[in-house]
Amino acid sequence: MNNIFVIGVGLIGGSLCLDIKKIYPKVKVYGIDTSNENLDMAVKLNLIDYKSSLDVLYKADLVLISTPVDVANKIIIDVLNNINSKSLVIDFGSTKTNICSTVDNHKKRRNYLASHPIAGTEFSGPNAAFSGLFNNKTMILCDTEKTDPNLLATAETIFRTMDMNIRYMDSFSHDKHIAYVSHLSHISSFMLGKTVMDKEKNENNIFDMAGSGFESTVRLAKSSPEMWTPILELNKENIVESLEEYIMNLNNFKNLLQNDKFGELKNQMTRTNYIKNILKGLR
Amino acid sequence: MNNIFVIGVGLIGGSLCLDIKKIYPKVKVYGIDTSNENLDMAVKLNLIDYKSSLDVLYKADLVLISTPVDVANKIIIDVLNNINSKSLVIDFGSTKTNICSTVDNHKKRRNYLASHPIAGTEFSGPNAAFSGLFNNKTMILCDTEKTDPNLLATAETIFRTMDMNIRYMDSFSHDKHIAYVSHLSHISSFMLGKTVMDKEKNENNIFDMAGSGFESTVRLAKSSPEMWTPILELNKENIVESLEEYIMNLNNFKNLLQNDKFGELKNQMTRTNYIKNILKGLR
Numbered sequence A, B: 001m002n003n004i005f006v007i008g009v010g011l012i013g014g015s016l017c018l019d020i021k022k023i024y025p026k027v028k029v030y031g032i033d034t035s036n037e038n039l040d041m042a043v044k045l046n047l048i049d050y051k052s053s054l055d056v057l058y059k060a061d062l063v064l065i066s067t068p069v070d071v072a073n074k075i076i077i078d079v080l081n082n083i084n085s086k087s088l089v090i091d092f093g094s095t096k097t098n099i100c101s102t103v104d105n106h107k108k109r110r111n112y113l114a115s116h117p118i119a120g121t122e123f124s125g126p127n128a129a130f131s132g133l134f135n136n137k138t139m140i141l142c143d144t145e146k147t148d149p150n151l152l153a154t155a156e157t158i159f160r161t162m163d164m165n166i167r168y169m170d171s172f173s174h175d176k177h178i179a180y181v182s183h184l185s186h187i188s189s190f191m192l193g194k195t196v197m198d199k200e201k202n203e204n205n206i207f208d209m210a211g212s213g214f215e216s217t218v219r220l221a222k223s224s225p226e227m228w229t230p231i232l233e234l235n236k237e238n239i240v241e242s243l244e245e246y247i248m249n250l251n252n253f254k255n256l257l258q259n260d261k262f263g264e265l266k267n268q269m270t271r272t273n274y275i276k277n278i279l280k281g282l283r
Helices: A011-023 A034-046 A054-060 A070-081 A098-103 A149-161 A171-199 A203-209 A212-221 A227-232 A235-260 A260-271 A277-281 B010-023 B036-043 B053-057 B071-082 B097-103 B148-163 B173-198 B205-210 B212-222 B227-235 B234-259 B262-272 B275-281
Strands: A003-007 A028-032 A063-065 A088-091 A112-117 A137-141 A167-168 B003-006 B029-034 B062-065 B087-089 B112-117 B138-142 B165-169
Touching: A003 A011, A003 A054, A011 A028, A011 A149, A011 A235, A028 A034, A028 A054, A028 A112, A054 A070, A054 A112, A063 A070, A070 A088, A070 A098, A070 A227, A088 A149, A088 B087, A098 A171, A112 A149, A137 A149, A137 A171, A137 B205, A167 A171, A171 A212, A171 A227, A171 B212, A171 B234, A171 B262, A171 B275, A203 A227, A203 B138, A203 B173, A203 B212, A203 B234, A203 B275, A212 B148, A212 B212, A212 B275, A227 A235, A227 B148, A227 B262, A227 B275, A235 A260, A235 B173, A235 B234, A260 B173, A260 B227, A277 B173, A277 B205, A277 B212, B003 B010, B003 B053, B010 B029, B010 B062, B010 B148, B029 B036, B029 B053, B053 B071, B053 B165, B062 B071, B071 B087, B071 B097, B097 B112, B097 B173, B112 B173, B138 B148, B138 B173, B148 B165, B165 B173, B173 B212, B173 B227, B173 B234, B227 B234, B234 B262
Parallel strands: A003 A028, A003 A063, A063 A088, A088 A112, A137 A167, B003 B029, B003 B062, B062 B087, B087 B112, B138 B165
Antiparallel strands: A112 A137, B112 B138
16 A cells, blocks of 8 residues: 545545554555645645645555545546556445446446445534544445455455444445434434524523533534535435424424323333433444 | 422432532431432432421421422422421422412412523433532523522522522523423434434444434433423423424425525525534533
8 A cells, every 4th residue: 555545635534544544654645625725734734645636546556535425426437537447446425325326337336435434523624633533433335246355355454443343235225224314413403503593593592591402412503514415415315205204203293292192292202212222332 | 508408309409419518518408209219319329318208398498399390380389388487499490480370479489489500411310410510500590589689699609609600581581492492402302313213123223324423413312201291291382382493494494405405405504503603602
């Protein structure tokens, strides 16, 4: 492993570089980003060694794509066209069906691996990157039967050395489940923040009355719209379905409340308390 | 301050006792609870010194009511009837209009202070109590013009010594604002947990795909149904209103998504990012 290229030097790309440099201490890391400011910052923070561009990709042993998902989907063909035949290309986006479909008939399809690390924070940009972000987190790899087995093995070794827990899934199932387990959480949080801010024009009421519970439920409303708008677009059908079920449950809860069905409300909350066991399993 | 009675020895009552014992090291703390098991635990954990009952309240210098809000509303008249004329009675429930209305014409109304500490965790019971829960948290005091000024001053001294930040509000405004800033968060979290658990019958999909974001947004779904069902009942009108606005925002978001209005979705998320500044103000 001599030359690694990272496209998108933000939270994910930057944190990946920090961990991979530990695995391959002599590797040279080249950064590509539409923001020259972010590239300069990434050099300053030692996330990358050099600024670079797509036309130099033929030198790459490994290409990491950690851009917003729409950008990844747009550049993946160019990336595959530019790499040499032994390169491994991995993308780290939160939706997988679309990009897997884009590359499906490319002659270098076997050089590509679709991944989604279940890791991140509500912060973004190279400044948000840190070593250890991926430690003990899940790494989902999709449609791995379409990736060259030797290149796949290289990727698996890297992720295991980063102490990640690898899971395998087809890209279609990935997008369906992730809509519920991740994308819906973000929307519920954004809309909760909006509802409260619309109502409480006087911010002092929020400052005075909000506790750690409010903080926890709206934390994801800090997330980057640049990252999330393309996710909404590329996983639209699944997200609409999950939103419809969430809204149905909320409407049902509201109707029970309006009709004084407190016993049934209590039963619903008691059954949902089972989430304690599920959250324990996350650790 | 010789004798303090705490009614309801759970997270709030138990944590209050720990802090107040530090302020008055010689005080005797008497606990009252419908659960004898909780009382025994509270003695064992040194939250209280003695088990007691409502008919001994005449000895109390201070009575702390930290039961579910429906219980507080039911027992407050008995409590006021049983105390001596110099006692201070404080309740710590999350809804205030109802209990203030219950005591409004009582001859000992001036012995009563309506409070709501913006503090808590998703855990409950005496085992969940800890010293420092209230440190640097907001304490909302309602309708204080109806409390005897000397007794109010005693309460203020206690809360300031506990490093709490006191705010004043009428009980009606309290219930209206708290529906948005606290109660709605709990419902959004319970229904998010329900939606995901209904969908993901195979828990492994949640274990594998859920990250810290999901954990944060469903944390409140661990909350106690025994505590929350009466809150829903006593603040029904305000909660229904907040739920309707939340559901309207979610429906609007879904419609924008279905109609490919990604620019407007991005604008909404960008505006909601302003929550960053509000959350900073909480610290």
